């Protein structure tokens with residue numbers, strides 16, 4: 001008995017020490033763990049960010065004026081309070097039903113639902129309204145709402161920086177749940193989002209983002225980092241979506257890259273929901289049963305997730321060439337480079353995978369159900385403890401030279417970044433990037449038709465575009481309705497029409 005113990009101890013030490021003297025298949029397995037070994041040192045360097053340091057808090061106006069609290073009770077309009085509010089104010093919304101679209105175009109507004117004995121302020125679009133909350137102001141905080149029954153978005157940001165979107169319960173709000181577009185420095189945390197046709201949490205063309213502690217289920221895409229940089233997605237529970245967590249580049253958008261994304265410490269379970277994305281949309285190409293999807297994004301690190309029961313694959317890494325519903329963009333690199341797969345717990349993935357993956361497995365003479373699938377081009381990627389998983393397509397992956405991302409706490413910035421300065425001459429461009437690009441790509445179909453198609457219809461007629469988008473009518477049977485944009489105001493409507501027609505991509 002004693003001898004056996006000693007033997008086990010010696011064996012144990014050999015394991016912990018990081019070497020395994022055995023042969024498994026053809027390859028000697030190197031055992032590493034995330035407790036020892038070096039940590040990730042790359043990624044975003046906040047100090048080198050030129051826009052840092054110009055915080056807004058010391059503007060004289062703000063010092064003079066005490067922040068107000070405006071209260072909204074059932075029967076009143078939240079928009080009326082926003083109209084009265086000044087920068088620095090908090091708007092408290094008491095429990096009850098509110099059916100409206102709230103536009104926040106001022107800076108430093110906190111829109112806070114009051115929760116009383118579990119009852120929340122509920123924004124209900126009744127299946128008729130498009131958007132619940134649209135903000136373009138900076139330093140915007142929205143908390144504690146319940147949002148249901150809209151057709152477009154629950155909470156959409158249009159070029160607002162330093163946002164906090166927290167503790168909202170969102171269900172069946174149409175195309176997107178939480179959608180900050182073109183924002184820098186933002187937090188999306190502790191939200192519960194379900195029943196969304198496209199992405200439940202959609203970080204679009206944004207930078208320095210933290211998405212944490214959200215519960216996201218029954219949607220097509222769970223959490224999506226699209227054409228965005230420096231994002232951490234951690235501690236989320238992502239269940240029964242078509243695809244769980246996605247980091248990718250959609251071609252044809254004005255911002256062309258996705259990189260520096262850390263996906264860690266998430267539960268990514270049974271994302272097998274049949275795909276109900278709008279036909280032709282990017283997400284409609286996601287095979288049901290995809291835990292994590294990396295498409296054309298660079299420097300994505302996947303660490304310490306529990307990834308289970310996703311029937312196509314636990315982790316699917318692809319270039320644009322092998323993806324469905326993708327039109328190429330000559331300015332976007334189509335390949336995922338430098339993806340790092342650190343330790344993850346993977347159970348029972350890939351058990352009913354798609355035929356393309358089966359074909360790939362045949363080329364490696366494998367008939368297993370894959371945890372990890374890599375298809376197409378891309379270079380510089382790595383993995384640790386590859387012997388733990390059933391894999392296909394990762395032969396060219398090196399062993400990573402780091403084991404964890406403990407040194408990176410967040411990519412959100414300690415100091416607020418200054419508002420995006422919008423010169424009147426840029427009004428059309430910013431509205432286009434912040435609003436239209438979420439649904440219109442240059443070449444391919446997104447939610448709406450391509451800009452190429454629109455240019456053909458409206459050639460020299462920006463006034464026609466302005467008129468249409470102020471009050472869209474249903475034109476195409478196979479597309480959803482376009483939400484009205486009249487709130488942008490006449491000048492911006494015309495400017496955005498001109499800008500759309502001027503694009504050459």
Ligand code: HEC
Nearest residue numbers: 435436439447448449454465474475476479480481482485
């Ligand atoms: C939530 C998604 C969405 C957003 C945001 C959006 N659109 Fe659209 N757009 C659509 C859809 C869907 C259609 C197709 C509607 C149809 O054919 O019935 C469309 C159609 C159009 C058309 C074609 C009209 C025609 O006569 O065929 C134009 C022009 C247009 N959008 C411009 C814009 C502009 C400019 C913006 C930004 C201010 C914008 N859209 C924002 C979804 C969107």
